[in-house]
Amino acid sequence: xxxxxxxxxxxxxxxxxxxxxxxxxxxxxxxxxxxxxxxxxxxxxxxxxxxxxxxxxxxxxxxxxxxxxxxxxxxxxxxxxxxxxxxxxxxxxxxxxxxxxxxxxxxxxxxxxxxxxxxxxxxxxxxxxxxxxxxxxxxxxxxxxxxxxxxxxxxxxxxxxxxxxxxxxxxxxxxxxxxxxxxxxxxxxxxxxxxxxxxxxxxxxxxxxxxxxxxxxxxxxxxxxxxxxxxxxxxxxxxxxxxxxxxxxxxxxxxxxxxxxxxxxxxxxxxxxxxxxxxxxxxxxxxxxxxxxxxxxxxxxxxxxxxxxx
Numbered sequence: 001x002x003x004x005x006x007x008x009x010x011x012x013x014x015x016x017x018x019x020x021x022x023x024x025x026x027x028x029x030x031x032x033x034x035x036x037x038x039x040x041x042x043x044x045x046x047x048x049x050x051x052x053x054x055x056x057x058x059x060x061x062x063x064x065x066x067x068x069x070x071x072x073x074x075x076x077x078x079x080x081x082x083x084x085x086x087x088x089x090x091x092x093x094x095x096x097x098x099x100x101x102x103x104x105x106x107x108x109x110x111x112x113x114x115x116x117x118x119x120x121x122x123x124x125x126x127x128x129x130x131x132x133x134x135x136x137x138x139x140x141x142x143x144x145x146x147x148x149x150x151x152x153x154x155x156x157x158x159x160x161x162x163x164x165x166x167x168x169x170x171x172x173x174x175x176x177x178x179x180x181x182x183x184x185x186x187x188x189x190x191x192x193x194x195x196x197x198x199x200x201x202x203x204x205x206x207x208x209x210x211x212x213x214x215x216x217x218x219x220x221x222x223x224x225x226x227x228x229x230x231x232x233x234x235x236x237x238x239x240x241x242x243x244x245x246x247x248x249x250x251x252x253x254x255x256x257x258x259x260x261x262x263x264x265x266x267x268x269x270x271x272x273x274x275x276x277x278x279x280x281x282x283x284x285x286x287x288x289x290x291x292x293x294x295x296x297x298x299x300x301x302x303x304x305x306x307x308x309x310x
Contacts, residue, residue: 106234126182131231133175138228144193
């Protein structure tokens with residue numbers, strides 16, 4: 001059950017145009033925290049926060065999950081301080097958990113071929129092709145509308161992506177033809193692009209979880225380790241290996257910070273390999289030139305010495 005503070009906080013977040021997904025996550029985390037507390041909310045200190053972290057660790061929550069909890073709690077207390085004018089101190093002053101920084105994992109070319117070989121359903125092929133070729137997030141695919149796609153210009157307008165940001169992405173020829181094949185078969189006039197095809201929910205928008213279940217099905221069928229987000233990682237890595245500019249990839253993926261995109265530089269070994277050999281070739285040429293110069297000077301000096309002695 002939500003407290004009065006949480007109800008007001010929900011309204012404040014709605015006024016700031018936070019997404020439904022973000023609202024749900026924030027309020028769920030805060031509800032867990034408040035239920036766990038054994039002191040009044042406005043009397044929470046750093047001691048309670050430390051004990052709550054211990055509680056989450058005992059429940060085997062990952063450092064990333066715990067950090068998410070702490071960030072959400074800190075934002076809530078900032079709201080109580082700055083917007084409700086409560087005379088309290090924010091108990092979450094510093095988040096010191098060390099987070100692992102795993103590299104983005106992508107599919108190799110033969111794995112991509114293997115995956116799409118078994119995806120016969122036109123809807124599913126279109127969904128996963130948009131992730132692979134356009135770098136769309138699963139939430140963005142679920143929210144796509146029919147009129148967001150411009151086939152002539154081969155581009156898609158992504159509305160309210162992560163962070164409520166809009167952006168334009170572009171379609172490869174195979175992505176466009178796959179999407180057109182799906183729409184040619186689809187008879188519904190619904191505005192949402194991807195719909196449930198069977199059962200009592202037929203014709204309704206396909207949910208994020210529904211899309212994830214489809215990729216999990218194909219992963220099992222192929223014995224591949226693949227997810228929706230890994231298709232997005234694959235697109236970024238392939239573009240980087242093809243010498244696409246880092247800021248271009250940043251724009252296509254919708255990253256706020258280029259440092260997020262830079263993680264792919266540590267994965268895209270083909271580009272690193274090419275850059276290394278190209279640079280090393282110049283190094284060796286310069287070294288060889290200097291060595292030849294030194295040898296020529298040495299021969300000249302030796303010749304002068306012999307001439308003087310004779």
